[in-house]
Amino acid sequence: MSNIQFPANFINSLSNAPGFDAQKFIAAHQNSPSPTTIRANPYKPAPIYKGVQVPWCPEGFYLAERPSFTFDPLFHAGCYYVQEASSMFIAHILQYIRSENDDTLKVLDLCAAPGGKSTLLSSALNSDDLLVANEIIKTRVPILTDNLTKWGPSNIIASNNDPKDFNRLKGFFDIILVDAPCSGSGMFRKDPDAMNEWSEANVNLCHQRQERILADIYPALAGDGYLIYSTCSYSVAENEAVLDWLCTEFDLESIRISINKEWGIVESQSDRHKAWGYRFYPGKVQGEGLFAACLRKTTATGSNPSNYKNKNTQKPDYKSIDLLKPYIKDADNYYYFKVGDDWLAIDREHKDALGILQQHLYLKKSGVRLGSIAGKDLVPDHELALSLIINKDAVLQTGLTREQAIAYLRRDNIPDLDPTEKGWSLMTFENQPLGWAKLLPNRINNYYPKEMRILASPPAL
Numbered sequence: 001m002s003n004i005q006f007p008a009n010f011i012n013s014l015s016n017a018p019g020f021d022a023q024k025f026i027a028a029h030q031n032s033p034s035p036t037t038i039r040a041n042p043y044k045p046a047p048i049y050k051g052v053q054v055p056w057c058p059e060g061f062y063l064a065e066r067p068s069f070t071f072d073p074l075f076h077a078g079c080y081y082v083q084e085a086s087s088m089f090i091a092h093i094l095q096y097i098r099s100e101n102d103d104t105l106k107v108l109d110l111c112a113a114p115g116g117k118s119t120l121l122s123s124a125l126n127s128d129d130l131l132v133a134n135e136i137i138k139t140r141v142p143i144l145t146d147n148l149t150k151w152g153p154s155n156i157i158a159s160n161n162d163p164k165d166f167n168r169l170k171g172f173f174d175i176i177l178v179d180a181p182c183s184g185s186g187m188f189r190k191d192p193d194a195m196n197e198w199s200e201a202n203v204n205l206c207h208q209r210q211e212r213i214l215a216d217i218y219p220a221l222a223g224d225g226y227l228i229y230s231t232c233s234y235s236v237a238e239n240e241a242v243l244d245w246l247c248t249e250f251d252l253e254s255i256r257i258s259i260n261k262e263w264g265i266v267e268s269q270s271d272r273h274k275a276w277g278y279r280f281y282p283g284k285v286q287g288e289g290l291f292a293a294c295l296r297k298t299t300a301t302g303s304n305p306s307n308y309k310n311k312n313t314q315k316p317d318y319k320s321i322d323l324l325k326p327y328i329k330d331a332d333n334y335y336y337f338k339v340g341d342d343w344l345a346i347d348r349e350h351k352d353a354l355g356i357l358q359q360h361l362y363l364k365k366s367g368v369r370l371g372s373i374a375g376k377d378l379v380p381d382h383e384l385a386l387s388l389i390i391n392k393d394a395v396l397q398t399g400l401t402r403e404q405a406i407a408y409l410r411r412d413n414i415p416d417l418d419p420t421e422k423g424w425s426l427m428t429f430e431n432q433p434l435g436w437a438k439l440l441p442n443r444i445n446n447y448y449p450k451e452m453r454i455l456a457s458p459p460a461l
């Protein structure tokens with residue numbers, strides 16, 4: 001039992017928070033450690049340990065203890081994502097929206113880095129849906145794109161824009177998730193250092209920033225579209241008060257999401273508009289603090305995305321495309337395009353959306369980067385190795401043991417590996433691709449990206 005020192009006035013400030021039980025809350029912070037949870041990648045089934053299921057997310061699992069994820073090759077292969085359990089509730093909201101709507105969806109995750117909720121949304125989408133994962137802070141974009149690359153789908157675009165840049169895309173998105181920057185009290189148990197940043201003044205600043213972000217992004221929501229709002233704060237000012245403001249300022253109605261009482265989630269309603277919100281408190285749920293709500297735009301107006309023209313005039317280079325196609329499963333389902341020297345592919349149905357987004361946003365990842373063509377050969381990109389679209393039968397594969405896989409991921413010499421075949425090879429562990437290597441007569445060139453390599457030393461066996 002640890003004696004936890006919350007910031008001054010923190011507990012008092014929550015006296016108006018729906019369902020807040022100070023005793024239970026303090027006890028959970030003192031006595032129960034934060035559970036470790038992972039979410040399995042449905043597209044990369046692998047022999048991962050699965051513990052007890054997270055009640056609101058079938059792909060989420062509580063682990064009995066925290067293993068070393070860094071030294072698990074399947075973690076690097078994108079077979080699962082380590083994610084806090086309460087955050088997985090967004091999957092439950094998406095399931096509701098799906099049950100109401102069987103159209104194809106254009107989804108924006110506005111505040112996306114490091115990508116936990118983007119990978120969660122991606123698992124719930126079909127290949128004819130499109131996900132745009134945006135992050136405003138440039139230095140946070142690489143962790144987002146790395147996580148999306150590991151997850152593997154080809155129907156994701158990542159951008160690095162300010163919310164107000166989306167003003168150029170009026171009515172474009174059917175679903176917008178705003179997982180807003182917040183005062184972070186929901187993470188106090190997992191990350192006690194977050195307490196140093198907390199103050200009532202900061203809660204107010206966060207509230208103002210949340211309103212600004214929402215006002216900037218609202219025009220990009222399609223008529224009848226859904227806005228999902230979430231924070232990891234317990235403060236009413238950042239949650240129910242923001243819902244009241246949204247319902248006052250914009251044409252939005254609150255959506256009630258059905259939940260199972262046994263899950264321990266607190267259903268709240270805002271003072272003025274009685275908008276529904278879902279609160280997660282440690283001590284009531286097996287997870288950290290979260291607030292989530294779903295609203296729908298009541299006007300069917302908003303610009304029609306088909307008003308936007310794809311002005312992309314890149315002429316197809318059929319010779320190069322024919323060279324690429326053998327590397328891709330169901331190759332005719334993709335649109336192939338060039339950025340600089342590299343070839344990329346995205347699901348054919350997203351060609352127009354891609355062209356529009358290329359005009360209006362600063363794109364950092366579009367579908368899957370396949371690689372460049374040198375003479376008659378493809379110099380394959382890391383994204384292709386980890387993607388779901390690669391035709392593994394078209395390439396050499398080298399299966400690695402756990403020890404060899406860790407050496408490969410560290411860019412060390414791979415012990416006891418003497419392959420007979422030569423050339424580009426997909427390096428795999430348990431049949432899951434980790435990246436590329438070039439097998440040469442007297443050495444192996446490791447193409448695992450330097451910036452993604454494992455830096456820590458492996459534990460002694």
Ligand SMILES: C[S@@+](CC[C@H](N)C(=O)[O-])C[C@H]1O[C@@H](n2cnc3c(N)ncnc32)[C@H](O)[C@@H]1O
Binds near residue numbers: 087163
């Ligand atoms: C709560 S985190 C997002 C976590 C992410 N959704 C996930 O599940 O992994 C909030 C994100 O908002 C970004 N952010 C900060 N200020 C912002 C602003 N003014 N507008 C939009 N996003 C902002 C932060 O960089 C951060 O990545």
